[in-house]
Amino acid sequence: MSYLKLNGKVALVTGANSGIGAVTARELALQGYHVFLACRSINKAQTVIQEIQSLTYGQAKVEFIALDLADLDSVRRCAQSFLTRDLPLHLLIANAGLAGQKGLTQSGFELTFGVCHVGHFLLTKLLTEKLIESKPARVVVVASKAHRHVQSINFNAVLKPTNSFGGLKEYAVAKLANILFAKELGRRLYGTGVTVYAVHPGVVSTNVWRAMPQPLVKLISHFMISPEEGAKTTLYCATQPQVAGDTGFYYEDCKVKVSSHAAQNINLANELWEQSLNWVEQ
Template sequence: MSLPDQTGKFAIVTGANAGIGKVTALELARAGAQVWLACRSKERTQPVLDEIERATGRAPGFLTLDLTSLASVRAAAAAYLALKQPLHLLVNNAGLAGQRGLTQDGFELTFGVNHLGHFLFTHLLLDTIKESAPARIVNVASASHYQAKKGIPWDRLRQRTRGITAMDEYAVSKLANVLFTRELARRLYGTGVTTYALHPGVIASEIWRKVPWPIRPVMRSFMKSTEEGAQTSLYCATAPELAEHSGRYYDDRKEKRPSRVALDDALAAELWDRSLEMCGLTGRAAA
């Protein structure tokens, strides 16, 4: 897939040291964007930074971002804002699955990393994104969100992961990605900033490394490559025909109806308010 020219655009991709995020960052840079990789380990990201520089002749930027820590999220956003440069594209790609625990701030691990860290990161960068409009925010969700049929179990978000496989928690976190995209679109209406949620496909990345036997080998049998996995992210990030679309869900480079729960506007608003509170932002002006 050849992308529209991205020269002059500034982009951040989270979780870009591996998997779908790595391909997303590389292809955006190849298309001319000035790309920043927001990852938790500089050491693990260095080979990707080198590869992008070799491919484009331009050095990409690096931000230390550990989504298990809201303090780290704040520091990463502050580091980018200190550069006083625009931000035309934020790809919230990082994620984990099949892992159990708590974040450093005491939230269920999957929800904390996949939703809450990205919620805060986006929130802190939002004024700059709005000033840079036209701009886009792309949230890498998952078809797993269809499994979260009962919505969000609010009483479990401040507890250690309960499920043995953590797949219920993963589905909830990905539902949160779709709801966040929708609520953000509503709040950003008329600003020139548009939002997108997507399922990348079932992709042979590292994300499934902690998913237990026998689920993992079954999944592996029908997985696609990370190059294929980045296509819908890149489509949402750059397709001119999506410039006026916002808050929608995509799969295989096509718009798709998300789950019934993901279309619940009251739930999206509640998630927004509770996320503000969980991030200690209650009372601050929201988007």
């Protein structure tokens, strides 16, 4: 039996009950992090926790924390629940996402945008002080190269139910928002000891596609990579010393890549920030 060496660092991973999030949580736990799996389903999270514990002979520090990103009150409870533990926070991984589901979140946002961006925006805002206090700390936002399919964000459309066929346009908007958010957060936290990274994990075979028409999923699944492959860039940005000084960049295949023109629009990033602040403070 090998002894797991805990590294004294704490990580919170959203959507850690499946796919890339589960792999990310597992790998961080194996590196000695105390990992919080922030997700909706305690049963699914328990399966991942049991898998991690079996790999580490019960030595890993992993636990479930309830989070529904579609419900901003749930986001507030999650942050509060973490903060009452009085632990440091060295790593926040905004990983949870969905594609192709339609409707509105409980808090009144287009479903994909509300979960992928607004929920994560509020969670990060509520944990920012703790991240600064725990420096050096990192925030990794899982985005997608799908952000290249849109040129801007319609701030009225994101307050209405999903409109496009298959919801892929809304997915692209949400992922553009992820990159703009990472860029603006990196700018605002510059010099605080907290660095921020946006990543495209690759087109990964996970249940993010669960609401898409199955024939389409079957077709694109031939081009998908495994969650293990997909988690590589997240883990690279989360743990590698060589990127410790970088902030606000966008990564694919463990390398900095140039994001779309819209994703580099500083005015749009600032507008998204102000709108998001307004939404979460209502």
